[in-house]
Amino acid sequence: MDISVRITPSLTLKNPVLSASGTFAYGEEFSRLFDLSLLGGVVTKGLSLLPKEGNPTPRICETSSGLINAIGLENIGADAFIAEKLPFLRQFDTSIVVNFFGTSEEEYVLMAEKLDIEGISALEMNVSCPNIKKGGIEFGKDPHVLRRLTANVRSATSKPLFVKLSPMVTQIGEMALAAQEGGADALTCANTFPAMAINEKTCRPILGNVTGGLSGPAIKPIALKIVWEVSKQACIPVIASGGITTWRDVVQFLLAGASAVEIGSASLRDPLCFTEIIRGFADYMREKGLKSVSELIGKLKTD
Amino acid sequence: MKEREAVVQDNREVATDTFLMTLACDFPPFTPGQFLMLRINSTCDPFLRRPLAILSLKGDSLEILYKVKGSGTSLLAGKRPGDVMSALGPLGNGFSTPGQDEEAIYIAGGTGLPPILALAEKVRRGRLIIGAFGKNDIPLWNRISSIRDVSVQATTEDGSFGKKGLATEALKDLLHEISRPSIIYACGPEGMLREITEQARMFGARCEVSLEEYMACGFGVCSACVVKTSEDSRKVCAQGPVFDAFSIKWRD
Numbered sequence: 001m002d003i004s005v006r007i008t009p010s011l012t013l014k015n016p017v018l019s020a021s022g023t024f025a026y027g028e029e030f031s032r033l034f035d036l037s038l039l040g041g042v043v044t045k046g047l048s049l050l051p052k053e054g055n056p057t058p059r060i061c062e063t064s065s066g067l068i069n070a071i072g073l074e075n076i077g078a079d080a081f082i083a084e085k086l087p088f089l090r091q092f093d094t095s096i097v098v099n100f101f102g103t104s105e106e107e108y109v110l111m112a113e114k115l116d117i118e119g120i121s122a123l124e125m126n127v128s129c130p131n132i133k134k135g136g137i138e139f140g141k142d143p144h145v146l147r148r149l150t151a152n153v154r155s156a157t158s159k160p161l162f163v164k165l166s167p168m169v170t171q172i173g174e175m176a177l178a179a180q181e182g183g184a185d186a187l188t189c190a191n192t193f194p195a196m197a198i199n200e201k202t203c204r205p206i207l208g209n210v211t212g213g214l215s216g217p218a219i220k221p222i223a224l225k226i227v228w229e230v231s232k233q234a235c236i237p238v239i240a241s242g243g244i245t246t247w248r249d250v251v252q253f254l255l256a257g258a259s260a261v262e263i264g265s266a267s268l269r270d271p272l273c274f275t276e277i278i279r280g281f282a283d284y285m286r287e288k289g290l291k292s293v294s295e296l297i298g299k300l301k302t303d
Numbered sequence: 304m305k306e307r308e309a310v311v312q313d314n315r316e317v318a319t320d321t322f323l324m325t326l327a328c329d330f331p332p333f334t335p336g337q338f339l340m341l342r343i344n345s346t347c348d349p350f351l352r353r354p355l356a357i358l359s360l361k362g363d364s365l366e367i368l369y370k371v372k373g374s375g376t377s378l379l380a381g382k383r384p385g386d387v388m389s390a391l392g393p394l395g396n397g398f399s400t401p402g403q404d405e406e407a408i409y410i411a412g413g414t415g416l417p418p419i420l421a422l423a424e425k426v427r428r429g430r431l432i433i434g435a436f437g438k439n440d441i442p443l444w445n446r447i448s449s450i451r452d453v454s455v456q457a458t459t460e461d462g463s464f465g466k467k468g469l470a471t472e473a474l475k476d477l478l479h480e481i482s483r484p485s486i487i488y489a490c491g492p493e494g495m496l497r498e499i500t501e502q503a504r505m506f507g508a509r510c511e512v513s514l515e516e517y518m519a520c521g522f523g524v525c526s527a528c529v530v531k532t533s534e535d536s537r538k539v540c541a542q543g544p545v546f547d548a549f550s551i552k553w554r555d
Contacts, residue, residue: 074526267524269351
């Protein structure tokens with residue numbers, strides 16, 4: 001039985017379970033709890049060209065079966081990551097996927113060039129950021145903008161490129177195709193859902209930033225449908241993200257068409273969940289008599 | 304930091320909406336001020352663990368003292384002996400130990416009591432001030448007032464127990480009295496901590512405060528619980544919750 005998955009000719013994950021961006025920091029804290037080499041891959045916190053401070057507190061609000069975060073993409077910046085964090089991550093026998101974002105197309109391209117270095121297995125581009133030069137509309141909300149951005153970033157790096165789609169668009173399939181046409185190697189589906197919470201006693205928003213992004217089991221059924229829809233339309237691999245907490249969820253997302261999954265919110269609650277999920281997934285494969293993960297991917301029966 | 308099974312041994316109301324819970328747990332040694340993240344339920348709602356200060360650890364008997372505030376602590380209050388939860392910890396950095404020549408002053412307001420009581424019970428010398436709204440909000444008075452070599456006073460806002468007024472007023476009186484160098488350890492509402500920091504500055508005392516902020520993970524990965532210090536932003540969970548009071552940039 002082989003639980004590895006091939007994403008591109010140069011990138012094979014040892015298993016389909018990765019950390020998600022923003023809930024794993026740069027791996028150090030989790031490495032004190034378990035061996036990161038067990039993971040299919042580590043996806044780092046989103047990096048920007050310069051260090052970023054993040055939003056005012058409160059930055060987090062628990063909701064029914066999930067949480068809303070408005071961390072504000074706080075990060076140490078690409079240079080500090082390369083100098084201080086990447087050497088640490090490289091000790092582990094796992095794929096290192098670096099998530100990044102920019103505020104302009106030029107910045108995205110600069111980031112892709114900067115991160116085109118040894119030790120990084122792939123890049124994951126967050127396109128749910130406002131395009132400052134275009135009135136603050138998210139890059140991931142206009143197919144023309146997304147296609148061009150992806151194409152320019154594509155030509156700036158030799159690394160496999162994942163595009164992490166925004167979920168709140170009218171036609172997610174259209175965005176998926178735009179990223180694919182731009183040269184993306186894989187699509188991460190999807191980012192958190194825009195959300196908010198209000199305190200009725202104070203008549204104020206709970207989050208310092210007023211709005212944030214919803215994640216956790218609350219969004220799982222919606223994420224599942226997005227993955228199913230995108231994987232039917234796109235011909236590049238889909239990496240699922242959205243409320244995955246158990247090995248059963250992993251199997252479901254793979255059946256819906258994902259080639260791999262990212263685990264975010266669940267690891268805030270149970271930092272050791274990765275080991276349990278990977279073990280449970282392998283047991284499922286064994287019990288079903290499956291020889292490779294490809295026997296599961298997109299094999300949802302709808303007849 | 305370890306994840307450990309925690310089995311409820313006892314869970315009793317010791318003041319209004321305030322419970323003392325004893326857990327059987329093979330928990331690593333802790334420093335007062337450190338906390339744990341408790342996974343209260345195995346379902347997804349509430350989703351996150353709850354941060355709770357560790358009150359004591361004797362062998363594999365772990366105590367926490369908590370006030371019912373929301374969905375997580377309500378569930379916790381309903382736990383019975385034999386119920387199993389998961390504890391992750393110890394987390395964060397605890398209080399320092401007072402110097403040989405230093406007078407230790409412990410001051411707790413409201414739900415800030417557990418880490419302060421943990422410290423006073425460990426150091427066993429100094430003076431302890433407890434501030435509460437009223438008599439029924441003060442838990443474990445017999446236990447608190449019998450800590451060896453720690454003199455204890457209570458203040459209540461409604462005057463139903465101890466001295467009527469605020470804990471910070473009692474602190475001011477105490478600081479006037481003491482001539483030795485002092486270190487103040489404080490936990491409580493932010494306004495109170497800010498006032499204590501001012502007094503510490505005026506009287507030339509050292510001061511450590513334990514801060515509270517909304518947390519998701521509790522071990523430094525999500526960056527939700529940041530506080531601004533004179534140098535940079537710090538994570539309350541991983542770089543605190545105990546900070547040098549003079550380094551904190553208090554919110555307006």
